[in-house]
Amino acid sequence: MSEHTTEAVVQAPAVQDESLILEAVKEFFENRVAAVGLVIFIIMIGVALFAPYITPQNPYDLMSIDIMDGKLAPGSKSFDGSVTYWLGTDSQGRDMFSSILYGLRISLGVGVVSTIIALVIGAVIGLWAAFVGGKTDSVIMRIVDLQLSFPAILVALILLAILGKGVDKIILALILVQWAYYARAIRSNVIVERSKEYVEAAKCLALPQRRIMFSHVLPNCTPELIVISTVKVASAIALEATLSFLGLGMPITEPSLGLLISNGFKYLQSGYYWISFYPGVALLILIVSINLVGDRLRDVLNPRLKR
Amino acid sequence: MSDTNKPYLRCEGLSRAFVKKLDLAGRIARSLGSNLREERVQAVDSVDLSVMPGEVLGLVGESGCGKSTLGRMLCGILPRSEGKIYYKGQDIDSLSAQEIKNYNINVQMIFQDPFASLNPRKRVRNIIGEAPLFHKLTTSSELDDYLAKVMLRCGLDPSYTHRYPHQFSGGQRQRIGIARAMAVQPECLVCDESVAALDVSIQAQILNLFMELRNELNLTCLFISHDLGVVEHISDRIAVMYLGRVVEVAPVEDIFNSPFHPYTKALLDEVPRLDRRGVDFTPLAGEIPSPLDPPSGCHFHPRCPHVMDICKKEAPVDMEIAPGRRACCHLATMR
Amino acid sequence: AETLTIGLKGEPTSLDPHFHNVNANNEQAIYVFDKLIRQDSRQNLMPGLAVSWIPVSDNVWEFELRKGVTFHDGSPFTAEDVKFTIERIPTVPNSPSSFTGMVSAIKKIEIVDPHTIRFHTEGPAPLLPRNMATFNVVSKKYGKGASTADFNSGKAAIGTGPYKLVEWKRGDHITYKRNDNYWGVKQPWETIIAKPITNDGTRVAALKSGDVDIINFVPPADVAHLSKDSKLTLSKSPSTRLIYLHLDSDRNDTPMVTDNNGKKIKNPMKDVRVRKAISKAINRKAIAARIMDGLAVPAAQMLPEGYEGTSKTLKPEAYDPKGAKALLAEAGYPDGFKITIHGPNDRYVNDGDIAQAVAQMLTKVGIKTEVNTMPKSVYFGKASALEFSLMLVGWATDTGEHSNCLGALLHTYDKDKGFGSANRGRYSNPKVDKLLEQALVTVDPARHNALLVEAVETGMNDIGIVPIHYQVNVWAMKKGLDYNGRTDGYTLPREVSETK
């Protein structure tokens, strides 16, 4: 009788013994456009992180800029001949290249920080709702629905009108408009995952509920969250830019790319196109690259297309 | 093991209803005269059943009749609406926390879908090893040996511990699922359609594995399936369910040789068999009724060839019709 | 010609001429109505519906009204309408900002005959003619009981002015038709379409694409390239809008100042030397040239030359960073201190940029300055609540003489008498107060003027405020049109002419 079992020990399909992550990474790079997007995105992050070491000027050190260098065309030299402004200067005499890198830093920072915080808050709330269920769940979900039934821009607009300007305020506003997405995504994901047989199996093995939730269910929800959050970073950056453009986002002393564009907007037709144009290009590249990455991640991580 | 004539698992009046309650707005609407109502599915309706130690009890019935629900309640992963479950003769409501844990570990479930029943983000090592480590059945240093033993027993190559489930074929995945349950050294398995999703040749492998494990470890087994051929092959006793109720329980020979309940008879008539060639199929008329709105009296009466007036009004009670055989039919009372 | 389409920066909030005293409303009101006394393009007083005005005694002004003037419906204009207008002003409901202050001096109105009217005042009121030049006269017949909505719909908007209101599509355009029975010179335009286009870039684009014929408030940055455009003409006019800094020169403990390490210090700006240093540190020419693209005139006082009360001796403070540092050192701040400058970012031309430039300049003399700008909706409330120490503000003197700005900006804050209403630095100098109060009861023009000049010189030499510049208003129009420009910034169709 035991001969059957020994015989039954058969070869599994020949596959390499690599981790899921490595596999996903490999698959990701099969799409060249997405790979380029990722590389650009990484470069942008690097540039933003190390902006103070790369830029020829700290545009926010009032000692280092001079109004006499205001609105110089790309490639001009400063009035004392010490610096060349490759992308020109704005009305305050700030080097646009430096401003853009610093702006990138703020845009990215705001986008990423708000997304991460919103993700954490949303995940906790969503998980909690799915976990507890019942009244709590339906109350939370009603709030989420309510929040989601309003377009983000409207909510942010009102909030910022109430809160005023500031990095902290815009982050707060972005968190407030984003958390509900995550809460809903997490909750519905958890509910789907929770009803799968592997969770019942874990229950059957008398593993504690908490452990099942965090070490079985949650990891299976992460791919979706990763996809949502990349796309949301991009939309947070765009939203921040829009709000800044409407005059409600960042304070003038900490310009994000959106505010740079807005500041330069009034010069756009005047021939000082670079003040608005280059930040616009930077914003575009940033958002497009993130979206390319997000799009590819969706394909790579989407469980439905797998198997 | 406890003595053999005390059931290993027994349930009494076990019921489970799934109810979709109306929300506040719904209740208001109803009080304003709209015809909303709660959606209520009596998935399992007051079932008495026992599984003897070392026995394989087959549970058959059509789709949606509550087999899985019953199995999951017996495993303790689905709460009951009503009724009692006795584990080795003790009401599980009166068990201490430790005993409950023992009960939970000792009664393991094997699932149907070899894809969904394994966590896709864990390696085999983790899938099988997590519970024994957690329950201190082994230590992390001895885990490899422990796993090797369990996996070999279930016909898996122990060198595959670092793989993910999707790197295996369906049959192998099913083995992983079995290994996961066997790793906690259970005394009883509840197999819910565990071979339904597999090809015949693979199904044979898994069935053989079950029979082997059972013989070697003297496992108790509740074998749920809608495939009568499989159940017949593996079970000692068979329980037939129809729309939430157990309609007949009997040793396997008796059921197949002299089915009592009209539904059992019809079911057996319709099982296609290798040796039944060129037959004229004579089916049982009618659809399976919706569990949302089951027929009155005996649930089977609209399809029953022997239907009587009483069947439409009164639900029959469970009766012993012969030693070791029970049925739930008004015909039994007639006799 | 037929039609003139005007692209305007501001949209009126209402066509009720007495509802809201803001530029956009007053401007449109002039299309339809007339004032007793008009202001010319330099804000000098000119006869309007009144042909003359003389003080018959210290407390009584007599106005002689123009004869033969009719309202749009043909009914004659009389002293009754004037009386009705003045009595209506304080009673307009819900008015967020009314003309009440302009008529509050009047105690009694006496109609001598249909074309002669006398105003009795509490005390001497030298400013009465100036005040009479701020509001428009409505018809008693239509104005009686009329609501704001009645004016907006045109029902009550029946004036004596050069144009009749046809329709107002809020947010889109206002259409006017020529009043052919106008008492003044014949109007050049058959139809006027006034389109509010608040966004600067859009307004400029609208002109370039030919959607409108003329636009006001051309953004300075666009002036250079618009003047190169052969299809367009530009016209500039200095304005009475002063951009200045108000500094907290009153409190010992001011909220936004610390020493270089961030510790609170006593308010340094109580010291006139520090205020002087701040003024010296500012490169007004650079701001005018770089930020304002040349469309600003460095300022030394509150109104440019040629206005009542303007000093001939005051000259814009020269840029002198060394002098500024020296003064700071003398005042005991050799290493400077830290301060935050606050300013609006949506109120004045390039306001945010100016605040930044000032910060840059102050920082260079050792006063480490941070910038905080905010929308006007937030800014003015906070500024009036004295939450700031150094702030960028603007002031336009609609009356075209100095007592208005002296009273609002430099006179000691006095809630009851209504002085210092915009004195957000709470500057206080008894000498200035005295001189101004004296001037306000001096009807003799020469004496009145001399007192104002002295008050202005005293206040400015004490650096009650730090003037920066006067804005220059720019209009741009299609070639073939001509507009002279006005210091009050209004775009009046009657002054737009065709060159060919």
Next chain:
Amino acid sequence: MLAFLIRRISQSAVVLLVMSLLVFVGVFYIGNPIDILIAPDATPAEYARAVHELGLDKPLWEQYTIFLKGALHGDFGNSFVYNEPALKVILDRLPATLELAFTAMFIAVIFGIPLGMVAGMKANNWIGRNIMRFSILGFSLPTFWVGLMLIIIFSVQLNWLPSGGRGETVMLLGIPVSFLTLSGLAHLILPATNLALFKTSLAIRLTRAGVQENMQMDYVKFARAKGLSETRVIGLHVMKNIMIPVITVLGMEFGSLIAFAVVTETIFAWPGMGKLVIDSIGVLDRPIIVAYLLITVTMFIIINLVVDILYSILDPRVRLGQER
């Protein structure tokens, strides 16, 4: 149905209440509108009078209860700035915004859905891939930036289309519309395109995903096995299934279209309520802000209702008000 309506209406009431309360507290907290509105040289007495006239000297809760009482009778108070009923001021502007939003949605649908179908059926060739690239771009470009570029290119450089404003309107069923006149149409194109860009990308993506998913379904194969022509298989069988999610999502997105009109209206000087509300926020004209929010919220609610009803019409499996 009844339960569904009750649920919706009670939810909406809560939303409206919460929103209005928020705005009251918010405006109260930001500052006093009089500070901005009043002439800077006004005396404190005039100031006090103005504050009193607008009722701003009452405690917040009292202001709010007055508002609530009025609101129940359809009176949202007079605008501080315009001195006319806030509701009227908003409703005057509503048609312009709705026209813009509908046109944008129309553009999104007539371009997005066909492009999405092509992209879905030709997923692996260059057409499909380029459509997807375009949609990523459309997804990424911030609305305001596109607006600027459109003005610069089409009205300033090429001088083809007007840069802003609404153009001539004619009355249609008592509502002023501009798409029936040439000048109106010319004014409508740029802002509507600007507003539509994002939604077009969305429609492309939704449709493509739907096509790809549905093309693999057995029912498509079965339809083909019946011998149906490809036109009918795609034009009826697949289309009808795709329309369900597409219409649902786009319907829900209509609300955000109205919200995003704020940006477009600001750039194109479009006389809609978005621009009005931005201006009103600038001067803290609370009645207008509240009325705007209440109207938009009400509109969202109606849209959602319509979408739900449409959904249940399109998809026979769904009963009204069922959770999805």
Next chain:
Amino acid sequence: MSTPLLEISNLKTHFFTRAGVAKAVNGISLTINKGEVVGIVGESGSGKSVTGFSIMGLVDEPGRVVGGSIKFKGRELLTQSVEEWRNFRGNEVAMIFQDPMMTLNPVLRIDTQMIEAVRTHEKVSKAEARKRAVEALAMVGIPSPEERVKAYPHQFSGGMRQRVAIATGLLNRPDLIIADEPTTALDVTIQSQILSEMQTLCRKTGMSLMWVTHDLTVIAGLANRVAVMYAGKIIEEGAVEDVLDKPLHPYTEGLVGSVPSKNHRGEPLYQIPGMTPSLINLPEGCSFRMRCPKATEKCHCEPPVTETANGRRVCCFHPNL
């Protein structure tokens, strides 16, 4: 009996996937005569469905018929124009699928879906088409078909839906129905209802049936002839009694042995070791040799087709002759 209804010879359908070429159908030959019920059995992935789709000309991307011929009533199908294919499908051959939940379009009413099937092939009025639909529904045993025809698919149970699908297939009175595991997803009682329905229909109308399944027991009761597929090939073919009672191929033998049966209750089942090979890199020669107890060196070569008496064919070096 001169020309068979359907004659497949050496059909090859391959899928050109990223991972390689999957030879889903790799040279099969099969004939179906008029009135015959032919069963196709084999494990999952052995190419049963693809064979069916190839006949219908409905092979999905990235698959393609790369060789062989399919003759229907003597006419070659593979060289047909698109239009001809369309006229052929549903008219001469109908196909029904495994999952009754998915085969009907969920958002269209039953009548729409049935009427269109009639009207693509015949110029008849709507009313006429509807009449035909109602008749067809009645024929497959749907009670009160006049009303039910107006329902949506979700208002039917699984068994009912499968009947609707069958009725749709019958609408144009095809000569052959290809049934791709139509009862696998159904319960035993429902399955036997469908089987009985099909049986009567075939007998009544004389149409042929190609029944694809992995369930030998169903074939045993229903079919006249059976073809056993393994890895894209038919490895054995013959009358049902012969093949099931005396399997020639070791694989068939294993298959039959692994079905639990009354006589061996409780005993270990015969089991074929290992599992179905990947179709992308099939071993040289006999693809069953890795699992075959009888495999020898010879099996590395392509096994020959041996034809025996009474029309049996087997493809093996070591048949149990």
